[in-house]
Amino acid sequence: MAKEKWLTDNLCALGDRVRIERGPQVVELDCTDENLDDRVTPRRYAKGRRDALGRLIQPDEAVAELQGKLQRLGAGEPAEGVVKAIGEITAAKALDDALERPHVAASGKMAVIDDKARHKPWLWKVYQLQAGQEFNHRTGEVQTRERFVKVKELQGLEKALEHARKLAKGD
Structure with a gap:
């Protein structure tokens, strides 16, 4: 033995x-702004990032929000980080599309590692x-x-x- x-x-x-x-455990949650809040799921689950199964979470919405932020920035304000984030999300989405990997849509389900046992033991x-x-x-x-x-x-x-x-x- x-x-x-x-x-x-x-x-x-x-x-x-x-x-x-x-x-x-890995839990499946509705992909909503409420569930993407840091009080419900860990910070790593956000628009433009990947869920526990490696799918991009709302990539189009993430790019749109970042482009809006870029337009709101005044002249002379640092924008490199925002531009870099837009490029990274766009490249990841293009790769996933080429490989026919699904994304998590706003009305879809996302997989989340429930680190703090908020949803399941x-x-x-x-x-x-x-x-x-x-x-x-x-x-x-x-x-x-x-x-x-x-x-x-x-x-x-x-x-x-x-x-x-x-x-x-x-x-």
């Missing part, structure tokens, strides 16, 4: 190939070390690499430990 080793209060290793970790996540292939952009080769992959999310430490022990025993 794999030995349990608690690395932190929220992270336990069972041998070398199985871990459990307590962490936040934290869960215990069971991870297992698995081999997978990935493309190395430096060398241009496909390489096999081992990494921990989430296999299950459970409520309650005992359930998570029981599942992790079964996985560790099966290795």
Whole structure:
């Protein structure tokens, strides 16, 4: 049987190939100004930024708001940051469009990591070390690499430990 080793209060290793970790859930919220408020979701979820699934949040609205801000700036006021932000959002949107990736529209749903458990409680996540292939952009080769992959999310430490022990025993 794999030995349990608690690395932190929220992270336990069972041998070398199985871990459990307590962490936040990804929740789906309506993409509204109210839900984009910092009191509802973390600051990283804003117009022109990406949601938890990597989709741009309201990119057209973000560019329009920044262009309005640019027009309101008086002569001689620094505008480089605003111009740079417009360029970055426009380039990201063009890339996503070319790759046919969806965006989050104002009336759509956005995925948010609920860090503070405002919407759903934290869960215990069971991870297992698995081999997978990935493309190395430096060398241009496909390489096999081992990494921990989430296999299950459970409520309650005992359930998570029981599942992790079964996985560790099966290795």
